[in-house]
Amino acid sequence: MxxxxxxxxxxxxxxxxxxxxxxxxxxxxxxxxxxxxxxxxxxxxxxxxxxxxxxxxxxxxxxxxxxxxxxxxxxxxxxxxxxxxxxxxxxxxxxxxxxxxxxxxxxxxxxxxxxxxxxxxxxxxxxxxxxxxxxxxxxxxxxxxxxxxxxxxxxxxxxxxxxxxxQSEFMLPPQETRKIFEQKGWRTIAGFQTRNVIHRAHEYLQRVALEYVDGLFLQPIIGWKKTGDFDPDIVIEAYTIMVRDFYPQERVFLSGLPTAMRYAGPKEAVFHAIIRKNYGCTHFIVGRDHAGVGGYYGKYDAHKIFDRFENLGIVPLRFCGPFYCSKCESTATEKTCGHSEKDRLEISGTLIREILNNHSKPSEHIFRPEIYKFLLEKAKTQNLYNQ
Ligand SMILES: [Zn+2]
Known part of the structure; x- marks a missing residue:
């Protein structure tokens, strides 16, 4: 094993x-x-x-x-x-x-x-x-x-x-996730941290990781988040749809992370990586402005900080972007697209909240229609965000 x-x-x-x-x-x-x-x-x-x-x-x-x-x-x-x-x-x-x-x-x-x-x-x-x-x-x-x-x-x-x-099947402790990863025979596992419902940019990062590692551990945060962030149950439900209907189920595992957000940017990125190491991950996806808020941290400060932590025991996957490029006609990053800013549509948590608040029909390059439909239905009966 x-x-x-x-x-x-x-x-x-x-x-x-x-x-x-x-x-x-x-x-x-x-x-x-x-x-x-x-x-x-x-x-x-x-x-x-x-x-x-x-x-x-x-x-x-x-x-x-x-x-x-x-x-x-x-x-x-x-x-x-x-x-x-x-x-x-x-x-x-x-x-x-x-x-x-x-x-x-x-x-x-x-x-x-x-x-x-x-x-x-x-x-x-x-x-x-x-x-x-x-x-x-x-x-x-x-x-x-x-x-x-x-x-x-x-x-x-x-x-x-x-x-x-x-007690929750969606919040397994490290002893349990480690058992599951071993049973699946995964040797390399990438952890993904999120506080947002899934959109195309995050999907892109997850797929890139899946091309490289044996398994993907999706772990949305459950715990204190600031007002206006997504309700954790909504995030989990949207991911459940994504895993059930789109991802190869045997290569993806979904479970919540029960801790508060700190919004400490780079320091929290290292903290999040250490936590995923304990859950059994070998790799950890660090995106743009990881755990950032407002304009307090540079776009890739959370990438740079890992230079100070050699031998951390978990490998940061320092991913750029991503955005949708109309010339490439695909989701891409600075590393894969040669076009200029004007051809690129930044996909962010802020943008998707705006779309949902305005009930504007989003491009399929931002949201999967299935996820958007689920969110609109939910919004009829409950608030999607923390009060
Ligand atoms: Zn391009």
Whole structure:
């Protein structure tokens, strides 16, 4: 059987408590302080404990955090670009000390146990500058960070109750996707990150990757996204149609990625690649302005950053464009089309949202009619976007 590449740091983290262990200590839950957490923190607890964020075993302690924002590496030198923090609500700070174990509660259910090793303060402005390259509140990732407590708790975390993603067939953890890829006999797998419904430009990138690797792992993001981005269920449904009706099903696998968007551009591209490495991918597609927002990052900053991460253990597929060229009469990129800007139609998430909002019939070079029809039908009964 084909051996997949190793997870980041060598081994998948597995800190999901067994049913017996969970029920044993839940009997004593009254002895613990409980801290309510939001949806995205719940996802992060799941991601740490099920290996999505391997080699992390908990929320970052100060040495890892400072190392990440200063040099894009964990304290032990493993490449890492996005801080994973547990923001401690101010009202709990005086009740909790290093050495305590606390329970994390989502919507009334205990979901995790955090072993607090350290409580420390971060400088949110300095962190924003390091991760996002800006401290402007207009940047959605910066705004999220600045709205949270600057007191954070670092330490190992365990998953108590299987909550959101682990239950869903559309959000399999790395242990499961790795099994599936092995069963399929795939040796090279390209991961594709998206927060948009599929359009022709993304389809082009996916097909180019499919020409090269054994399997394509489509993984739309499920988790916090900014207002105006597509509803994750809509993205998944549109991809389900694409995989069912167009792609060779035995060469494509679809499952969601349960984490929040940060819009950190290049740093998030590396983070997304590391995550896909843990899911079993050998390659990761990095397109134009990956995980970017507004005009904060250069078109191909997310390509260049990988030059600083040799031996990452996953190969970035640095793809340009694409656009539709009326002279080539096909989707193309700067690398395959010799014509000028005026012959080219840029296909972007922004353009497809405009088309949908205006109900204008799009060219088949932008949208597959089947996908467009599905979206128009959906729009009659629900909002396609995050509110
Ligand atoms: Zn052309």
């Amino acid at each position: 084909a051996a997949l590449s190793a997870p980041h740091g060598g081994a998948l983290t597995d800190q999901v408590l067994s049913a017996e262990d969970s029920s044993a200590f839940l009997k004593e839950e009254q002895n613990y302080i409980k801290i309510p957490v939001d949806f995205d923190t719940t996802l992060e607890v799941e991601n740490i404990t099920t290996g999505v964020l391997s080699p992390l075993k908990g929320f970052m302690t100060k040495s890892d955090f400072l190392s990440v924002i200063k040099r894009d590496r964990l304290a032990d030198d493993t490449p890492w670009t996005i801080p994973i923090l547990f923001h401690l609500p101010e009202k709990y700070v005086r009740y909790i000390a290093a050495g305590d174990a606390v329970l994390l509660e989502y919507q009334g259910d205990v979901i995790g146990r955090l072993h607090v090793e350290e409580i420390y303060t971060i400088d949110a402005g300095e962190t924003a500058q390091a991760v996002f390259g800006t401290t402007e509140r207009a940047h959605p990732g910066v705004n999220q960070l600045l709205s949270k407590s600057e007191t954070v708790a670092g330490g190992k975390v365990e998953l108590v109750k299987k909550t959101i993603s682990v």
